[in-house]
Amino acid sequence: MADQRVAVVTGASRGIGRAIATTLAAAGQAVVVGYAGNDVAAKAVVEEITAAGGRAVAVRADVATESEVSAMFDTAVDTFGGVDVVVNSAGRLALSPIADLDLDVLDELHRTNIRGSFVVAREAARRVRTGGAIVMLSTxxxxxxxxxxxxxxxxxxxxxxxxxxxxxxxxGRDVTVNTVAPGPTATDLFLDGKDEATIARLAAQPPLERLGAPADIARVVAFLAGPGGRWVNGQTLRANGGIV
Incomplete structure:
Protein backbone atom coordinates (compact mmCIF):
# COMPACT_ATOMS: atom_id res chain seq x y z
CA MET A 1 0.00 0.00 0.00
CA ALA A 2 2.75 2.39 -1.00
CA ASP A 3 0.28 4.99 -2.23
CA GLN A 4 -1.71 5.10 1.03
CA ARG A 5 -1.65 8.45 2.78
CA VAL A 6 -0.36 8.45 6.33
CA ALA A 7 -1.68 10.65 9.13
CA VAL A 8 -0.17 11.50 12.51
CA VAL A 9 -2.88 12.59 14.95
CA THR A 10 -1.98 13.78 18.44
CA GLY A 11 -4.44 13.75 21.32
CA ALA A 12 -6.09 10.85 19.52
CA SER A 13 -7.04 8.61 22.43
CA ARG A 14 -10.31 10.38 23.22
CA GLY A 15 -12.80 13.07 22.26
CA ILE A 16 -12.25 15.10 19.12
CA GLY A 17 -8.81 13.59 18.48
CA ARG A 18 -10.22 10.07 18.55
CA ALA A 19 -12.97 11.04 16.11
CA ILE A 20 -10.37 12.58 13.80
CA ALA A 21 -8.23 9.45 13.88
CA THR A 22 -11.12 7.10 13.10
CA THR A 23 -12.53 9.42 10.42
CA LEU A 24 -9.19 9.70 8.61
CA ALA A 25 -8.80 5.93 8.83
CA ALA A 26 -12.28 5.45 7.35
CA ALA A 27 -11.19 7.72 4.49
CA GLY A 28 -8.37 5.29 3.74
CA GLN A 29 -5.42 6.78 5.61
CA ALA A 30 -3.04 4.85 7.84
CA VAL A 31 -3.02 6.53 11.24
CA VAL A 32 -0.48 7.04 13.99
CA VAL A 33 -2.57 7.45 17.14
CA GLY A 34 -0.58 9.87 19.29
CA TYR A 35 -1.50 10.06 22.96
CA ALA A 36 -0.17 11.46 26.22
CA GLY A 37 -0.74 8.71 28.74
CA ASN A 38 -3.92 6.62 28.46
CA ASP A 39 -2.58 3.36 27.03
CA VAL A 40 -5.92 1.56 27.26
CA ALA A 41 -7.83 4.28 25.39
CA ALA A 42 -5.17 4.54 22.68
CA LYS A 43 -5.16 0.77 22.20
CA ALA A 44 -8.96 0.85 21.85
CA VAL A 45 -8.69 3.41 19.02
CA VAL A 46 -6.17 1.24 17.18
CA GLU A 47 -8.41 -1.81 17.64
CA GLU A 48 -11.43 0.10 16.33
CA ILE A 49 -9.52 1.17 13.22
CA THR A 50 -8.02 -2.24 12.50
CA ALA A 51 -11.34 -4.02 13.11
CA ALA A 52 -12.81 -1.87 10.34
CA GLY A 53 -10.00 -2.91 7.99
CA GLY A 54 -7.71 0.08 8.52
CA ARG A 55 -4.10 0.39 9.59
CA ALA A 56 -3.06 2.11 12.80
CA VAL A 57 -0.42 2.15 15.50
CA ALA A 58 -0.42 3.92 18.88
CA VAL A 59 2.57 6.02 19.98
CA ARG A 60 2.90 7.65 23.37
CA ALA A 61 4.39 11.13 23.14
CA ASP A 62 4.32 14.39 25.06
CA VAL A 63 3.79 16.95 22.30
CA ALA A 64 6.00 19.48 24.09
CA THR A 65 8.98 17.09 24.21
CA GLU A 66 11.00 17.31 21.02
CA SER A 67 12.55 13.85 21.21
CA GLU A 68 9.20 12.13 21.77
CA VAL A 69 7.52 13.96 18.89
CA SER A 70 10.45 13.12 16.61
CA ALA A 71 10.18 9.47 17.64
CA MET A 72 6.45 9.50 16.87
CA PHE A 73 7.17 10.72 13.34
CA ASP A 74 9.92 8.13 13.02
CA THR A 75 7.33 5.46 13.81
CA ALA A 76 5.08 6.80 11.05
CA VAL A 77 7.93 6.57 8.56
CA ASP A 78 9.17 3.17 9.72
CA THR A 79 5.70 1.60 9.94
CA PHE A 80 3.83 3.19 7.05
CA GLY A 81 6.52 4.75 4.85
CA GLY A 82 6.12 8.48 5.43
CA VAL A 83 3.89 11.30 6.66
CA ASP A 84 1.26 13.10 4.59
CA VAL A 85 -1.14 14.55 7.16
CA VAL A 86 -0.46 15.92 10.64
CA VAL A 87 -3.29 16.90 12.99
CA ASN A 88 -2.36 18.38 16.36
CA SER A 89 -5.41 17.76 18.53
CA ALA A 90 -3.53 17.52 21.83
CA GLY A 91 -4.40 20.32 24.23
CA ARG A 92 -4.92 21.35 27.82
CA LEU A 93 -7.73 23.47 29.34
CA ALA A 94 -7.71 25.50 32.56
CA LEU A 95 -10.42 27.97 33.54
CA SER A 96 -9.81 30.92 35.84
CA PRO A 97 -10.27 34.68 35.96
CA ILE A 98 -7.01 36.28 34.87
CA ALA A 99 -6.69 38.01 38.25
CA ASP A 100 -6.76 34.66 40.07
CA LEU A 101 -4.79 32.49 37.67
CA ASP A 102 -2.01 30.40 39.19
CA LEU A 103 1.04 31.05 37.02
CA ASP A 104 2.18 27.45 37.38
CA VAL A 105 -1.11 26.43 35.77
CA LEU A 106 -0.48 29.02 33.04
CA ASP A 107 2.96 27.58 32.38
CA GLU A 108 1.60 24.01 32.12
CA LEU A 109 -1.20 25.14 29.80
CA HIS A 110 1.12 27.04 27.52
CA ARG A 111 3.70 24.26 27.53
CA THR A 112 1.16 21.92 25.93
CA ASN A 113 -0.88 24.34 23.84
CA ILE A 114 1.83 26.70 22.56
CA ARG A 115 5.14 24.85 22.84
CA GLY A 116 3.47 21.54 21.97
CA SER A 117 1.76 23.01 18.92
CA PHE A 118 5.04 24.58 17.83
CA VAL A 119 7.02 21.35 18.28
CA VAL A 120 4.47 19.34 16.30
CA ALA A 121 4.21 22.02 13.60
CA ARG A 122 7.99 22.20 13.31
CA GLU A 123 8.33 18.44 12.93
CA ALA A 124 5.46 18.41 10.44
CA ALA A 125 7.10 21.17 8.38
CA ARG A 126 10.24 19.05 8.17
CA ARG A 127 8.57 15.72 7.41
CA VAL A 128 5.27 16.10 5.52
CA ARG A 129 5.50 14.93 1.92
CA THR A 130 4.47 16.90 -1.17
CA GLY A 131 0.68 17.17 -1.38
CA GLY A 132 0.30 16.91 2.37
CA ALA A 133 -1.68 18.83 4.96
CA ILE A 134 -1.06 20.19 8.44
CA VAL A 135 -4.11 20.91 10.60
CA MET A 136 -3.91 22.54 14.02
CA LEU A 137 -6.73 22.79 16.57
CA SER A 138 -7.77 26.07 18.18
CA THR A 139 -11.06 27.12 19.79
CA GLY A 172 6.62 25.68 -3.11
CA ARG A 173 6.09 22.49 -1.09
CA ASP A 174 2.41 21.93 -2.04
CA VAL A 175 1.58 21.50 1.66
CA THR A 176 -1.46 23.21 3.17
CA VAL A 177 -1.60 24.56 6.72
CA ASN A 178 -4.92 25.32 8.39
CA THR A 179 -6.48 25.53 11.84
CA VAL A 180 -9.91 24.31 12.93
CA ALA A 181 -11.50 26.19 15.86
CA PRO A 182 -14.37 24.17 17.35
CA GLY A 183 -17.19 25.66 19.37
CA PRO A 184 -18.79 23.82 22.33
CA THR A 185 -18.45 20.13 21.51
CA ALA A 186 -20.01 17.24 23.44
CA THR A 187 -16.92 15.39 24.58
CA ASP A 188 -16.58 13.74 27.99
CA LEU A 189 -14.06 16.42 28.94
CA PHE A 190 -16.43 19.24 27.97
CA LEU A 191 -19.50 17.74 29.68
CA ASP A 192 -17.72 16.82 32.91
CA GLY A 193 -18.84 18.99 35.84
CA LYS A 194 -21.61 20.80 33.95
CA ASP A 195 -25.24 20.55 35.06
CA GLU A 196 -28.10 20.07 32.61
CA ALA A 197 -29.07 23.75 32.69
CA THR A 198 -25.54 24.81 31.71
CA ILE A 199 -25.39 22.27 28.92
CA ALA A 200 -28.80 23.37 27.62
CA ARG A 201 -27.72 27.03 27.67
CA LEU A 202 -24.56 26.26 25.70
CA ALA A 203 -26.47 24.10 23.22
CA ALA A 204 -28.90 26.96 22.56
CA GLN A 205 -26.14 29.41 21.56
CA PRO A 206 -25.66 28.50 17.88
CA PRO A 207 -28.47 29.02 15.37
CA LEU A 208 -28.43 25.25 14.84
CA GLU A 209 -29.40 24.91 18.54
CA ARG A 210 -27.22 21.99 19.54
CA LEU A 211 -23.76 21.20 20.75
CA GLY A 212 -21.22 20.07 18.23
CA ALA A 213 -20.29 16.40 18.11
CA PRO A 214 -16.71 15.14 17.77
CA ALA A 215 -17.70 13.77 14.35
CA ASP A 216 -18.66 17.30 13.21
CA ILE A 217 -15.14 18.51 13.87
CA ALA A 218 -13.53 15.37 12.47
CA ARG A 219 -15.33 15.77 9.15
CA VAL A 220 -14.02 19.33 8.82
CA VAL A 221 -10.48 18.14 9.51
CA ALA A 222 -10.89 15.27 7.03
CA PHE A 223 -11.98 17.77 4.36
CA LEU A 224 -8.89 19.90 4.94
CA ALA A 225 -6.70 16.78 4.97
CA GLY A 226 -8.24 15.35 1.80
CA PRO A 227 -8.38 16.18 -1.90
CA GLY A 228 -11.34 18.53 -1.52
CA GLY A 229 -9.42 20.91 0.73
CA ARG A 230 -6.36 21.53 -1.42
CA TRP A 231 -7.27 25.17 -2.21
CA VAL A 232 -7.86 26.08 1.44
CA ASN A 233 -4.59 27.28 2.94
CA GLY A 234 -3.49 29.51 5.80
CA GLN A 235 -7.01 29.69 7.22
CA THR A 236 -8.69 29.35 10.61
CA LEU A 237 -12.05 27.66 10.17
CA ARG A 238 -14.50 28.19 13.03
CA ALA A 239 -16.59 25.02 13.22
CA ASN A 240 -19.18 26.11 15.78
CA GLY A 241 -22.66 26.03 14.26
CA GLY A 242 -22.78 29.80 13.78
CA ILE A 243 -21.90 31.17 17.24
CA VAL A 244 -20.67 34.77 17.01
Missing amino acids: SVVGLQLPNYGAYAASKGAVEAMTLILARELR
Whole structure:
Protein backbone atom coordinates (compact mmCIF):
# COMPACT_ATOMS: atom_id res chain seq x y z
CA MET A 1 0.00 0.00 0.00
CA ALA A 2 2.75 2.39 -1.00
CA ASP A 3 0.28 4.99 -2.23
CA GLN A 4 -1.71 5.10 1.03
CA ARG A 5 -1.65 8.45 2.78
CA VAL A 6 -0.36 8.45 6.33
CA ALA A 7 -1.68 10.65 9.13
CA VAL A 8 -0.17 11.50 12.51
CA VAL A 9 -2.88 12.59 14.95
CA THR A 10 -1.98 13.78 18.44
CA GLY A 11 -4.44 13.75 21.32
CA ALA A 12 -6.09 10.85 19.52
CA SER A 13 -7.04 8.61 22.43
CA ARG A 14 -10.31 10.38 23.22
CA GLY A 15 -12.80 13.07 22.26
CA ILE A 16 -12.25 15.10 19.12
CA GLY A 17 -8.81 13.59 18.48
CA ARG A 18 -10.22 10.07 18.55
CA ALA A 19 -12.97 11.04 16.11
CA ILE A 20 -10.37 12.58 13.80
CA ALA A 21 -8.23 9.45 13.88
CA THR A 22 -11.12 7.10 13.10
CA THR A 23 -12.53 9.42 10.42
CA LEU A 24 -9.19 9.70 8.61
CA ALA A 25 -8.80 5.93 8.83
CA ALA A 26 -12.28 5.45 7.35
CA ALA A 27 -11.19 7.72 4.49
CA GLY A 28 -8.37 5.29 3.74
CA GLN A 29 -5.42 6.78 5.61
CA ALA A 30 -3.04 4.85 7.84
CA VAL A 31 -3.02 6.53 11.24
CA VAL A 32 -0.48 7.04 13.99
CA VAL A 33 -2.57 7.45 17.14
CA GLY A 34 -0.58 9.87 19.29
CA TYR A 35 -1.50 10.06 22.96
CA ALA A 36 -0.17 11.46 26.22
CA GLY A 37 -0.74 8.71 28.74
CA ASN A 38 -3.92 6.62 28.46
CA ASP A 39 -2.58 3.36 27.03
CA VAL A 40 -5.92 1.56 27.26
CA ALA A 41 -7.83 4.28 25.39
CA ALA A 42 -5.17 4.54 22.68
CA LYS A 43 -5.16 0.77 22.20
CA ALA A 44 -8.96 0.85 21.85
CA VAL A 45 -8.69 3.41 19.02
CA VAL A 46 -6.17 1.24 17.18
CA GLU A 47 -8.41 -1.81 17.64
CA GLU A 48 -11.43 0.10 16.33
CA ILE A 49 -9.52 1.17 13.22
CA THR A 50 -8.02 -2.24 12.50
CA ALA A 51 -11.34 -4.02 13.11
CA ALA A 52 -12.81 -1.87 10.34
CA GLY A 53 -10.00 -2.91 7.99
CA GLY A 54 -7.71 0.08 8.52
CA ARG A 55 -4.10 0.39 9.59
CA ALA A 56 -3.06 2.11 12.80
CA VAL A 57 -0.42 2.15 15.50
CA ALA A 58 -0.42 3.92 18.88
CA VAL A 59 2.57 6.02 19.98
CA ARG A 60 2.90 7.65 23.37
CA ALA A 61 4.39 11.13 23.14
CA ASP A 62 4.32 14.39 25.06
CA VAL A 63 3.79 16.95 22.30
CA ALA A 64 6.00 19.48 24.09
CA THR A 65 8.98 17.09 24.21
CA GLU A 66 11.00 17.31 21.02
CA SER A 67 12.55 13.85 21.21
CA GLU A 68 9.20 12.13 21.77
CA VAL A 69 7.52 13.96 18.89
CA SER A 70 10.45 13.12 16.61
CA ALA A 71 10.18 9.47 17.64
CA MET A 72 6.45 9.50 16.87
CA PHE A 73 7.17 10.72 13.34
CA ASP A 74 9.92 8.13 13.02
CA THR A 75 7.33 5.46 13.81
CA ALA A 76 5.08 6.80 11.05
CA VAL A 77 7.93 6.57 8.56
CA ASP A 78 9.17 3.17 9.72
CA THR A 79 5.70 1.60 9.94
CA PHE A 80 3.83 3.19 7.05
CA GLY A 81 6.52 4.75 4.85
CA GLY A 82 6.12 8.48 5.43
CA VAL A 83 3.89 11.30 6.66
CA ASP A 84 1.26 13.10 4.59
CA VAL A 85 -1.14 14.55 7.16
CA VAL A 86 -0.46 15.92 10.64
CA VAL A 87 -3.29 16.90 12.99
CA ASN A 88 -2.36 18.38 16.36
CA SER A 89 -5.41 17.76 18.53
CA ALA A 90 -3.53 17.52 21.83
CA GLY A 91 -4.40 20.32 24.23
CA ARG A 92 -4.92 21.35 27.82
CA LEU A 93 -7.73 23.47 29.34
CA ALA A 94 -7.71 25.50 32.56
CA LEU A 95 -10.42 27.97 33.54
CA SER A 96 -9.81 30.92 35.84
CA PRO A 97 -10.27 34.68 35.96
CA ILE A 98 -7.01 36.28 34.87
CA ALA A 99 -6.69 38.01 38.25
CA ASP A 100 -6.76 34.66 40.07
CA LEU A 101 -4.79 32.49 37.67
CA ASP A 102 -2.01 30.40 39.19
CA LEU A 103 1.04 31.05 37.02
CA ASP A 104 2.18 27.45 37.38
CA VAL A 105 -1.11 26.43 35.77
CA LEU A 106 -0.48 29.02 33.04
CA ASP A 107 2.96 27.58 32.38
CA GLU A 108 1.60 24.01 32.12
CA LEU A 109 -1.20 25.14 29.80
CA HIS A 110 1.12 27.04 27.52
CA ARG A 111 3.70 24.26 27.53
CA THR A 112 1.16 21.92 25.93
CA ASN A 113 -0.88 24.34 23.84
CA ILE A 114 1.83 26.70 22.56
CA ARG A 115 5.14 24.85 22.84
CA GLY A 116 3.47 21.54 21.97
CA SER A 117 1.76 23.01 18.92
CA PHE A 118 5.04 24.58 17.83
CA VAL A 119 7.02 21.35 18.28
CA VAL A 120 4.47 19.34 16.30
CA ALA A 121 4.21 22.02 13.60
CA ARG A 122 7.99 22.20 13.31
CA GLU A 123 8.33 18.44 12.93
CA ALA A 124 5.46 18.41 10.44
CA ALA A 125 7.10 21.17 8.38
CA ARG A 126 10.24 19.05 8.17
CA ARG A 127 8.57 15.72 7.41
CA VAL A 128 5.27 16.10 5.52
CA ARG A 129 5.50 14.93 1.92
CA THR A 130 4.47 16.90 -1.17
CA GLY A 131 0.68 17.17 -1.38
CA GLY A 132 0.30 16.91 2.37
CA ALA A 133 -1.68 18.83 4.96
CA ILE A 134 -1.06 20.19 8.44
CA VAL A 135 -4.11 20.91 10.60
CA MET A 136 -3.91 22.54 14.02
CA LEU A 137 -6.73 22.79 16.57
CA SER A 138 -7.77 26.07 18.18
CA THR A 139 -11.06 27.12 19.79
CA SER A 140 -13.89 29.48 18.93
CA VAL A 141 -13.36 31.03 22.37
CA VAL A 142 -10.57 33.06 20.73
CA GLY A 143 -13.33 35.00 18.99
CA LEU A 144 -16.01 34.72 21.68
CA GLN A 145 -13.66 36.02 24.41
CA LEU A 146 -15.56 34.47 27.32
CA PRO A 147 -14.63 35.22 30.95
CA ASN A 148 -12.41 32.63 32.66
CA TYR A 149 -10.93 31.50 29.33
CA GLY A 150 -8.12 34.07 29.23
CA ALA A 151 -5.19 31.67 29.50
CA TYR A 152 -6.74 29.09 27.18
CA ALA A 153 -7.78 31.62 24.54
CA ALA A 154 -4.34 33.24 24.66
CA SER A 155 -2.68 29.88 24.04
CA LYS A 156 -4.96 29.06 21.12
CA GLY A 157 -4.56 32.56 19.70
CA ALA A 158 -0.88 31.70 19.41
CA VAL A 159 -1.79 28.60 17.39
CA GLU A 160 -3.90 30.68 15.02
CA ALA A 161 -1.05 33.17 14.63
CA MET A 162 1.23 30.36 13.43
CA THR A 163 -1.15 29.17 10.74
CA LEU A 164 -0.70 31.64 7.89
CA ILE A 165 2.97 32.15 8.75
CA LEU A 166 3.74 28.43 8.39
CA ALA A 167 1.64 28.23 5.22
CA ARG A 168 3.76 31.00 3.72
CA GLU A 169 7.00 29.40 4.91
CA LEU A 170 6.05 26.20 3.07
CA ARG A 171 5.66 27.99 -0.26
CA GLY A 172 6.62 25.68 -3.11
CA ARG A 173 6.09 22.49 -1.09
CA ASP A 174 2.41 21.93 -2.04
CA VAL A 175 1.58 21.50 1.66
CA THR A 176 -1.46 23.21 3.17
CA VAL A 177 -1.60 24.56 6.72
CA ASN A 178 -4.92 25.32 8.39
CA THR A 179 -6.48 25.53 11.84
CA VAL A 180 -9.91 24.31 12.93
CA ALA A 181 -11.50 26.19 15.86
CA PRO A 182 -14.37 24.17 17.35
CA GLY A 183 -17.19 25.66 19.37
CA PRO A 184 -18.79 23.82 22.33
CA THR A 185 -18.45 20.13 21.51
CA ALA A 186 -20.01 17.24 23.44
CA THR A 187 -16.92 15.39 24.58
CA ASP A 188 -16.58 13.74 27.99
CA LEU A 189 -14.06 16.42 28.94
CA PHE A 190 -16.43 19.24 27.97
CA LEU A 191 -19.50 17.74 29.68
CA ASP A 192 -17.72 16.82 32.91
CA GLY A 193 -18.84 18.99 35.84
CA LYS A 194 -21.61 20.80 33.95
CA ASP A 195 -25.24 20.55 35.06
CA GLU A 196 -28.10 20.07 32.61
CA ALA A 197 -29.07 23.75 32.69
CA THR A 198 -25.54 24.81 31.71
CA ILE A 199 -25.39 22.27 28.92
CA ALA A 200 -28.80 23.37 27.62
CA ARG A 201 -27.72 27.03 27.67
CA LEU A 202 -24.56 26.26 25.70
CA ALA A 203 -26.47 24.10 23.22
CA ALA A 204 -28.90 26.96 22.56
CA GLN A 205 -26.14 29.41 21.56
CA PRO A 206 -25.66 28.50 17.88
CA PRO A 207 -28.47 29.02 15.37
CA LEU A 208 -28.43 25.25 14.84
CA GLU A 209 -29.40 24.91 18.54
CA ARG A 210 -27.22 21.99 19.54
CA LEU A 211 -23.76 21.20 20.75
CA GLY A 212 -21.22 20.07 18.23
CA ALA A 213 -20.29 16.40 18.11
CA PRO A 214 -16.71 15.14 17.77
CA ALA A 215 -17.70 13.77 14.35
CA ASP A 216 -18.66 17.30 13.21
CA ILE A 217 -15.14 18.51 13.87
CA ALA A 218 -13.53 15.37 12.47
CA ARG A 219 -15.33 15.77 9.15
CA VAL A 220 -14.02 19.33 8.82
CA VAL A 221 -10.48 18.14 9.51
CA ALA A 222 -10.89 15.27 7.03
CA PHE A 223 -11.98 17.77 4.36
CA LEU A 224 -8.89 19.90 4.94
CA ALA A 225 -6.70 16.78 4.97
CA GLY A 226 -8.24 15.35 1.80
CA PRO A 227 -8.38 16.18 -1.90
CA GLY A 228 -11.34 18.53 -1.52
CA GLY A 229 -9.42 20.91 0.73
CA ARG A 230 -6.36 21.53 -1.42
CA TRP A 231 -7.27 25.17 -2.21
CA VAL A 232 -7.86 26.08 1.44
CA ASN A 233 -4.59 27.28 2.94
CA GLY A 234 -3.49 29.51 5.80
CA GLN A 235 -7.01 29.69 7.22
CA THR A 236 -8.69 29.35 10.61
CA LEU A 237 -12.05 27.66 10.17
CA ARG A 238 -14.50 28.19 13.03
CA ALA A 239 -16.59 25.02 13.22
CA ASN A 240 -19.18 26.11 15.78
CA GLY A 241 -22.66 26.03 14.26
CA GLY A 242 -22.78 29.80 13.78
CA ILE A 243 -21.90 31.17 17.24
CA VAL A 244 -20.67 34.77 17.01
